Amino acid sequence: DIQMTQSPSTLSASVGDRVTITCRASQSISSWLAWYQQKPGKAPKVLIYKASSLESGVPSRFSGSGSGTEFTLTISSLQPDDFATYYCQHYNSYPITFGQGTRLEIK
Amino acid sequence: QVQLVESGGGVVQPGRSLRLSCAASGFTFSTYAMHWVRQAPGKGLEWVSVISYDGSNKYYADSLKGRFTISRDNSKNTLYLQMNSLRVEDTAVYYCARVPGAALYYFDFWGPGTLVTVSS
Numbered sequence: 001d002i003q004m005t006q007s008p009s010t011l012s013a014s015v016g017d018r019v020t021i022t023c024r025a026s027q028s029i030s031s032w033l034a035w036y037q038q039k040p041g042k043a044p045k046v047l048i049y050k051a052s053s054l055e056s057g058v059p060s061r062f063s064g065s066g067s068g069t070e071f072t073l074t075i076s077s078l079q080p081d082d083f084a085t086y087y088c089q090h091y092n093s094y095p096i097t098f099g100q101g102t103r104l105e106i107k
Numbered sequence: 108q109v110q111l112v113e114s115g116g117g118v119v120q121p122g123r124s125l126r127l128s129c130a131a132s133g134f135t136f137s138t139y140a141m142h143w144v145r146q147a148p149g150k151g152l153e154w155v156s157v158i159s160y161d162g163s164n165k166y167y168a169d170s171l172k173g174r175f176t177i178s179r180d181n182s183k184n185t186l187y188l189q190m191n192s193l194r195v196e197d198t199a200v201y202y203c204a205r206v207p208g209a210a211l212y213y214f215d216f217w218g219p220g221t222l223v224t225v226s227s
Contacts, residue, residue, distance in 0.1 A: 001169070006215045007139035041135055043202055043217035044152065055215070080220075091211050096142075096154040 002026050002090055012107040016021045021102045023071045023088035032092040035064055035073045038101075039084045047086075048073065078104075094096035109133040109216045111203050115222030116161035119145045119193055129203030129218055137161070140210035143188050145199035146220075155201070156188065159210050201214040 003026035012017050015073035023033065031051035046054040049065035051071055063102045075082055083106050088099040115127040129141070143155040156167045156177040165177050176189040186203050200222050206215035 015222075022201070036154075036204065036214075041217055045217075046213055046215055089152070089213065090177040091213055094157070095168050096153040096157075096211070098154070101151045 001034045001095055002029060002092060003101040004006055004088055006088055006091055006102050008102060009100065010103045010105065012105050013078055014065075014107045015080060016076050019078060019104065020074050021088075021104075022051055023066075023073070023099050025069045025071075025090055025092075028068045029092035031067045032090055033066070033071050034065075034089045034091065035062075036087045036089065037082075037084045038087065041106050044087060062088045109137075109205065111216060111218035113201060113203055113218045113221035116201065118212075118224045118226060120160060120227050121193060122143065123193055124189070124191045124210075125223060127188040127190070127201055127203075127221060129188075129224070131184045131186065131205075134205070136179075136184040140206050140212075141179065141186045141202045142185075142204045142206065142214065143177060144202045144204055144217075145159075146202070146212070147173055147199045148194075151156075157206075157210050158186070164210065166219060191225070195225050197223065198225045199223060 005024045032094040033051045038044040038073045047058050047062050052064045065072050086102045110132045112130045140159050142157045158165050158177045174192045178187045200220040202220045203218045205216045206212035207215040
């Protein structure tokens with residue numbers, strides 16, 4: 001199975017900050033990676049797919065990069081609505097696996 | 108608009124069975140592969156299973172060890188998850204999710220989830 005490791009597990013930041021979350025795969029997954037945002041009690045929402053493609057309707061302050069085994073999600077200027085938990089997910093092969101999550105909290 | 112609504116969750120004793128349903132609307136259900144993903148309380152996301160658009164191909168997480176069965180009824184626009192020999196560790200919110208292309212893909216729409224609690 002491909003293991004996905006996110007860092008950091010928790011990130012404290014302020015409105016307007018630029019933040020970056022990292023996701024590492026235990027083996028190459030090409031660009032078969034998605035990023036999700038999840039708020040308490042809600043289903044996840046896709047932000048980025050194929051490592052760097054922005055899902056329709058997602059604000060342009062979200063961006064993704066990387067390929068192979070190392071990927072990043074960047075939020076260019078944090079907004080109050082962005083405080084949530086973020087997950088990466090690979091879809092290179094079965095079983096699909098997710099990172100353990102990064103909780104983004106208000107500093 | 109795309110809608111996925113799970114049902115069938117509840118409290119069940121260890122060793123018992125439960126069947127979850129996911130009613131789909133707003134898209135041509137019979138042309139999309141569908142997945143189940145679960146999330147234990149306070150934990151991360153765990154992929155459970157996938158079924159192809161026509162039901163001919165299915166994959167499962169290794170941890171389920173044959174206890175769960177995914178199926179679909181395209182005439183009813185409904186996805187199912189039959190869960191047998193339930194364990195305490197199966198306690199989770201179960202989400203159904205659609206993929207916008209191939210079965211092995213990212214999830215573009217999710218249902219709100221249904222909570223399954225396995226407890227004596």
